Amino acid sequence: MRFNVGIDIGGTFTDLICVSSEGKTIVHKTLSTPQDSSIGFINGIREVAEMSGLSFEKFVSNIDTIVHGTTVSTNALLTLRGAKTALITTKGFRDALEMRRGIREEQFNNHYRNVTPLAPRYLRFTVDERMDSEGKVLKKFDEKELLPIIKKIKDENVESVAVCFMNSYKNANHEKKAIKFLRKNLKGIFVTASFEVLPSIRFYERVSTTVVSAFVGPIVAKYLDNLTQKLESINYKGTLLIMQSNGGVVVPDQVKKNPAVTVLSGPAAAPTAGAFYSQLLGYKNCITVDMGGTSFDAAIVIDNQCVTSTEGNINRYRIALPSLDIITIGAGGGSIGWLNSGGLLQMGPQSAGAMPGPVCYDRGGTIPACTDADLILGYLNPNFFAGGKLKLNKAKAEKSIKDELASKLGLSVLETAAGMYRIINSNMAQGVREISVERGYDPREFLFIVAGGAGSIHSSEICKELEIPMFLVPNVSSIFCAAGMLLGDLKHDYIRSYFTSFNNIDRKKFISLFNEMKDDGLNALVKEEGVAADRISFYPILDMRYLGQYHEVQMEANWDDVMKFNLENIFEAFHKEHNRQFGYSLKEEGTEMEIINVRLRVVGKTEKPKFLSGNSKNIPAEKAIKEHREIYIPELNKMKKVPIYDGDMPIFGSTIQGPCVIEKITTSILLTESYDCVVDDFGSFIVYEKEKFPKGYQLKNKKVTVNEH
């Protein structure tokens, strides 16, 4: 029996999923080890080995692939604990990185500060070189200019160097010369240049992304080396793959070349898993939401493809590499409730975090949080939180809600808790609206997939606000990201700038740029990652706009159209996409179009694990009722005694009627008065509004089959 293992390292827990060649799944959570997260990584493998019944050695030798999502680079950016980084740039442009085009995000807040630049001004050096806007040399670059800079870099113990020159997207020769010289003279120091990271027009985007890559580079490399060593020491002979922000996976050596590709490594797995699960149910489009302790992530999948964006920021640092489009808002189990000076109740975005956490954790927290409200409303079982590992103190939660909020609002504790629940749901619904409606998608046409420990007791109210009739809680909901890691393909994104109007476009150049990127992709996939040629496919993307517009549309094109220079088809697709996003196209007016960048995504399909479905030892749902408990029913605005189901029992194919709570060790699912649910063959829960039984679904012999949606 062979295994594939997905490992997602989070702040508190390291999540693991192991799928065998026969489709058997083991799901496990172990404590993270933030000082050196590779320890938790190996611990996790050891514990899963035990659960599999095999010896550790035997288990390890049977693993084919480990796919890993890491937050090493994300945390470096959030805590500013990256490498000591220098920037070398063109004379006259020393400050573009720190200026951030002069933005202050909060315009009415005079206390609001700029971010700390990842390369401080005294480590930003300039050299007297210049390319013009067409890529012609205006001022020749002389390596000798680097000598005093190299000396300062050594004197200051700089650990990482980024190089970004003006207009290098047109001509990178000076950058190439510079890094060659630097690498020769700065042994042991990480050196990267913008043409390696993001060779496209827009200086600010490029310099920022390159510096981010340099800032996280040495740390990511060190982490991966350490991990590879540890895996060698346990005799692991399989493949290690790293999850990237774009939802694809790559080998560690590729990551080391451009470490910035991992800044969203963790959350990127949720929509990747979402794409897989929605396909299982016959859906092409889905929204995935993941509610954890401090934040709520929402992402979108269209036509079984995760939606990517190049508009990303982390901690206000601009990263223009293609990343999955994920909205993060400050709403989680730890979000605190507070009253503003007008006496209005607010939730978050501040969080009680994991320490001290919500009041009911009884670890010294005094400010009421979302989890405290959930407990008072009866949605959480004080004796079965995380399967009983953490006892919740209801009395303390009640007292803090009373003292901090209820007494000041003139409401009862229950009314206040219900208010907290409503407001945080409305905040999360706003996040979902942002990822869907504001991007031109109607969320009602999407399968809504709920992940994360805290999500599934809030999802029915979020859906109600957005009129989404149904949501899915996958069987692996709480370790959804780890599962997603096993489902990602090998993906490489390439970009070249080619700024021209279509009237002046050069056929040969256009095609050769794509061929160039194709060769880069084949090189990485075939030579370095050993993918068979017949598993490789190409997805060209054109950054286009109508002449005179400022914001371009990233438009997917067809590979054949690109290779055959079939512009009519490309134009047609662009008008269509523009119309979808903005409600109009200028096709009739015959407005000229221009192109800014060409991109190519090269994908090597990985072998996907098979998940086992069905179970012979099924029991009827009534047998899974473990108790009755009072919970708050939003529709009735009062408490009501309802059955509590054990969601870890084999109840495949059953229908469960709301109101009730389905408790699993890792999560709870709330069905309010107006919801029912069916458990599908994979043990996932499909929750739907009673009157609005989802179109395309049929219940046959208590089993769910799904028609093409």
Added chain:
Amino acid sequence: MNIDKILVSIFQRAFKSITDEMSISLTKTTRSPILCEAKDFVTGLYDAKGQMLEQTENLPILSFSLGPVCKVILEQYGSDIHEGDVIIHNDVFSMGNQNNDVAIFKPIFHQNKLVGWSAAKGHQADIGGAVQGGYNPNATEVWQEALRIPAVKLYEKGKFRKDVWNLIFANIRLQMVQEDIKAQIGACTLGERRLSAFVEKYGLEVFEAHKIALFDATEKMMRAEIKAIPNGVYKGGSTVYYDGKHKGSKFPIRTEITVRNEDITFDFSKSSPQTKGFVNGIYTSTCSAITLTFLQMINPNIPHNEGMIKPLKYIVPEGTILNASYPAATTFGNHLCPQVADAIFKALGPAVPDRITAGWNHLLCSLFTGNHPRTGKKYVDICFLGLKGGSGAMKNDDGYDHIGMIDASGGVLDQDYEMYEQQTPHRIVQHEYLCDSGGAGEWRGGLGTVTQIMLRGDDTTMVVFGDGDVETNYGLFGGKGSVLNKIELKYKNGKKLIPMSKDMIQGIPDNTLYLQIASGGGGYGNPKKRDKKKVLEDVKNEVVSKKVAEKIYGVKK
């Protein structure tokens, strides 16, 4: 009716999400850079009486620019307002704020009853008048600046009035403006749909009652903020230099602010009479300047609805430089905001020294037009990247570097350098922080910038408008001022030209070097008290020179 306090919170979130969504739609669909890049527009929702439910003012200077127009429309049309109407307006003599800022209003109905309005106002690339773009330094009357559009229906009961549309756009130069107005109508439709669904969901009675409760809660927040200011009458002033006509002319701005318990009155009666040129404000633009300055002094999380405005009283008499009488030219009016802010900060300084900032960089702006040699097409470029200086320091905070004038407060962004070199013929030589440009103080003023651009093309025209080249941005409580704004042309033959602060230079030859200094902000508190570590860090980063560190800050390494 019983007020559900929780529902009030939800109303606030919902209104905000609607006006935000309207703004996102406008950013993505408009064509003119001043809309889609600089975001010079505001979107808002109003109730049936024209009271503000919420607004997203992407530039703070638009914070008071829609509400008064809504009330004008209600008065003008009375009962003649119908579902499907779309109303357009820009007229500064009926509560418009700037000629180029054109508003679209759409009434919202619930069961045949008017329940509210959605509105969007944006700065148009052209609005007719004598000069493309609307900035005409020679104007003395409104007609030389713009086409006046008092409230008029573009659609009536859903029927497009092509005749009205044609009349308006026959008087506007650029086709793009029609597209941008269509985008504004689209944003209003979005707001209309969302708000009417909201009223449908909760019912009119609940909507009305909870809306009032939201106003009341917001007003309470505002009044608590005002109450924290000691009672008194506070006076402050500033100076506007050069009206574009009379060299050396100056015009005082004077404010008298009365704080009595929970009320505050801003009285600008004693300011200079209006000027003969276009350096004149208008009521709503001045009120916006007052509002945004006050909002920067209080809790930034107060919702922007009618309750926020209620406790503020504005006295800006007609005939003054801040509210010129018909038919004066007024296009420069929005750019009097820095002087209005200066006067308010200076007045309230003694009362609330930790809430005010030292002087911000004033606008001094260039607009280039010419033919792009590579494309052969005409281009227009407002040189945003050169004009943004620093903000004033305040207690416990250094100023913000390269933020730009207070009217925008970091809302207008630099063009990207490489895009700039594609879209204009010019080449950027330098764009960097200027050493020693942040006014010295215990808290240092935000840094200004130095910009050099090699102007290419044979026949470039440059329009200059702004200020800040005579008096430095002031320091506070012992803090020092900054440098002066400056624009200079260096011709290939070695000749130099320093334009006036309102000026037009034509026929600039190829390869002329443009130099601009955007000043930093003023400092706050005695520089000798500045944390030595901070001074040394600034020296290390070469934003404060060793000489200034030693002489002004008294810090020697």
